[in-house]
Amino acid sequence: MEKRTYNTKRQNELLDYLKSTKGQHVTAQDAASYLRKNGSSIGVTTVYRQFEKFVDDGILNKFETGEGYAACYEYMDPEEHVHDHDCFHARCEKCGKLIHLDCSVISEIEKHLLEKHKFMLNPNRTVFYGVCKECMAEVRI
């Protein structure tokens, strides 16, 4: 038997916020801060808990973006059945910038890991660390 769920004020606040951020990455803290600025007294804990449910429901995508960095969430409109969300991220060790990587070529690694190592990759949690273009240029100066 499944657990019953309630439709709550917080849940609606969060859904409204998420819909207004379509196409963007937001953190739990982003959501809490925004809503509190707009009069809500929601806590981050609640955001984490609600976001977890949204992820389970398939309307929110979660990206871990590296150690010490907050996870990012992206709203996926159930109306639009676009689920090209298996993208990779890279994090610059110097400036902290998060870089989105087109997955076409890189996702070959997914295939390799599965076929040769029987390891099923979770792209949303995998982050490539290194130095970005701009920071590499700086070092040369």
Place this chain on the structure above:
Amino acid sequence: MEKRTYNTKRQNELLDYLKSTKGQHVTAQDAASYLRKNGSSIGVTTVYRQFEKFVDDGILNKFETGEGYAACYEYMDPEEHVHDHDCFHARCEKCGKLIHLDCSVISEIEKHLLEKHKFMLNPNRTVFYGVCKECMAEVRI
């Protein structure tokens, strides 16, 4: 002008320990626990600080092994000039197991990132998350 360094008791204890663990991955906590069990009163803080110096000196390799997991260090004997240490790691999300990946095929990604994205990968900090062979099998049961 470079900073002068002292040869200390702690440093020697740590070097002895590291030499005894050649070929293995150890954490800062591993080192501290081992030495304390053997009569030393070394603290983890000191281990972290000494390990940082060893890494700078090139006698210790540091691997970040995933969010929430302790970094692993591997001693590199200066006598043996074997530095095939650009290996990747994968972490199973289910059981927490750390898996070493042969880099031959996977390191192609390094080339791709550099050429197409001008991103210089740091393999020692990059961890692939996913589900390992054994845990995948379990799910099927």
Place this chain on the structure above:
DNA sequence: TTATGTGCAAAGCGTTTGCACTTTA
């Protein structure tokens, strides 16, 4: 003697958990 090393306690970070209270249905 003086720069460097050390150990403890505390802070840091994003996230989770314990718990009493509130809200939903």
Place this chain on the structure above:
DNA sequence: TAAAGTGCAAACGCTTTGCACATAA
């Protein structure tokens, strides 16, 4: 009213930092 949701404070786990004390050269 019972089950689920909420917010605060505290805990988590690994690592770093502040600070007074100890040690090396």
